[in-house]
Amino acid sequence: MWENRNNKVFKNKYVSVDQAEEDVKFRVVWWFKHYAKGSKDTVTAMLLNIKDLCIDVKPAIRTVSTAWLPPALITLKFNVYGSALGKPGQVGIGGVLRDFKGNVLCSFSLFIGVHESNTAEIKAIQKACALCVSNYSLIGRKIEVISDSNVAVSWVNNGGFGNINHVDTIYDIRSNLAILAATVVSFASRDSNHMADRLAKMGSSKMGEFVLWGGCLVL
Template sequence: MVKAADLVKFRIVWWFKNLGKGSKDSIQSLLLNFKHLFIEFKKTKKKCILDWIPPTGDYLKFNVDGSVIGKPGPAGIRGVLRDASSKILCLFSFFMGILDSNIAELWVVKKAAELCLSNVNLRGRFISIVSDSKVAVSWVNNGDFGNINCVNSVYDIRDIMSSLGGLEVVHDSRAFNSFVDSLTNMGSNNCDDFVEWGDF
């Protein structure tokens, strides 16, 4: 149910964007209208309402996700940056070619960090990059990342974290990242790349 609702939401935004009929305000409004997501648990056959949990105070939350069809396979990465009032400040999507899932999860963290570094409005802000990949978060935050192909990306992310000071990379459960997860599945299908910035 979550994926269906999120995909419908994203498709509508995509149509507005591609047809040139939607302003940033209408896209923002459309994305925020779907406040509640329903998830059906197979074991209990009960439905529960799951809200996105906003950051506290002046923090910003950058939910990110990578998706790969196959192992390795076509990979897409997506992310959405929001503030405590759920306002969308950045939305991005990229097709990354053929990758392993762990590499895709690391690269989406790197892309979010690069976007944070590139926007002067984010300097001095406390930002949590939230990933559902324990592996990618562990590689970034711990000394042992066990994959030689990740060395440069891991060090690039750490350098950006040092430069910005207020940037952290944290793990959160898949449930709270479901919106980005559904967007990423479309990225795996080779949709057009884009970065959209909201008003600060």
């Protein structure tokens, strides 16, 4: 909080309340993970359950939203999201790969520069597909890459290239989908993409980049 205050006072750098809150959460979780003893949880799991790990927290009033639904027994779901702080603005992408039990097999949160929102969404899909190709055990698995952007999903699936600025990205996605064979890209509402949404916002706020495979951090 003091760092954010100094950025505002001395550098005229605005930090929203949401950004400041996520920054605090991220720093607390990383401190606890690396300096406190006893936690075997992943950083992602701790971020999502931080309120349950704290003392004297008043229960928040939550609105009803569409819950994440597990895939079929042999299918994996890779929810992805892109977050842009402005038009254009700082862009972060995030994603989480889960099995039918909800076990997190892979997660990522990355800052990719200054872009507009559609670039954020298509880059998130690209990263998920690239990660799947990079893991030999996922080749041939039935995977559904899910984005909440109808525009980005249509660019991947409609046979054209949608936007001249994204030709290389879309070509790369389709090349990886050809390797994965049983993987598809589909649309779902943002409410069911909550975890990927938070990871992307962490990326856009430059709160620490990571790719996590089964509890192993890859910087």
